Amino acid sequence: MADKHIDEISGVETTGHEWDGIRELNNPMPRWWVYTFYATILWGVGYAVAYPSIPLLTDATKGMLGFSSRAEVSTELANAKAAQAGSLERIASSSLDEIIADPQLQQFAAAGGASAFKVNCAQCHGSGAAGAKGFPNLNDDEWLWGGKPEDIYLTIAHGIRHSGDAETRVSEMPSFAEMLTHEEMRETAAYVVSLSGTSSDLALVTNGKQLFADNCSACHGADAKGNREMGAPNLADAIWLNEEGEQAIVNQMKAPKHGVMPAWLPRIGDTAVKQLAVFVHSLGGGE
Structure with missing residues (x-):
């Protein structure tokens, strides 16, 4: 008892802990806090008894109420x-x-x-x-x-x-690599993109129009607006499934892409x- 230190200002006993000359007062916890703490303990015990909460080796306690969130x-x-x-x-x-x-x-x-x-x-x-x-x-x-x-x-x-x-549904576009020359495919591509107003080389369009009529119109239609019975896309709407532009069309004519x-x-x-x-x-x- 003689070793206890009493704070001179507050008159409260200290805990004995000290940091840089600062001592910790040993004030008791407020009673309302202590009672609340005890209540939570009682609540936890009651919850563990009423509901499934305690894990076992292969299962868990069922609880007196028999509640199951899974059920x-x-x-x-x-x-x-x-x-x-x-x-x-x-x-x-x-x-x-x-x-x-x-x-x-x-x-x-x-x-x-x-x-x-x-x-x-x-x-x-x-x-x-x-x-x-x-x-x-x-x-x-x-x-x-x-x-x-x-x-x-x-x-x-x-x-x-x-x-x-x-x-x-089946639609297969043939490869034109052995049917048309590279220049002819370029001309056909130029005509196709011209339908949506994006042709970059108008000099190729005239020949391309005839090449399209001879090789492509059977599936895509004379107006290039497609044929739904065959799954042939509309080529005049500027909507492209894979790539857009003349080179992309040439690539498709050489080696067609067929999705599944x-x-x-x-x-x-x-x-x-x-x-x-x-x-x-x-x-x-x-x-």
Whole structure:
């Protein structure tokens, strides 16, 4: 007791700790704080008894109330699926036109399609469906195979050049490397880009127009506006799937690039494909 130090100013005993001549007062904790601390201990003990909280080797204590967050989530998911079942059955039994004609069902299908798009399609077409080099923009009104709901459904269901589906969309552009000289391909490319007002060498356009008519119009049309039955793109709209410019067209004529889209029908089922078709159609470019 004789070793205790009392602060001269406050008259409070110090703890014995000292830093650079500064001593720590040994003031007691406020009673309200102490009671609150005890209450939290009691609350923690009660919580551990009532709810699952103490980990064991292979499990955890169940708690007297038998609560399980996993079971609660499973119940909520089961209830959500049950609530959706009626709408999904209607989608499964309805045509695309019937789904779109029903505002409530169309909204439900588009919402489901948006979720399916993020999981299955965004990797190629982008999260906003704006596309990328080699992958079409699904927001505009330019379509290789048509933008009507049924057209979109068929493209999604059977894919593009998907070897495992007998009904897949197929379009193959031949290589012109052995049919035309390099100069002739340059002339053809000059004519094609002139259709959108971007030709850099007008001297090549005249011959290119005839070369296009002889070699390209059978698929792309005499006006170069494409042929959806064959998946031949419109060449007069200044929208390019891979690259743009005369050299890019020459490269495509020499060694055509043919992308592949998988057939989604066997992967996700008819109902999900319908939802995707409704969603893509609703983006703004659907016809």
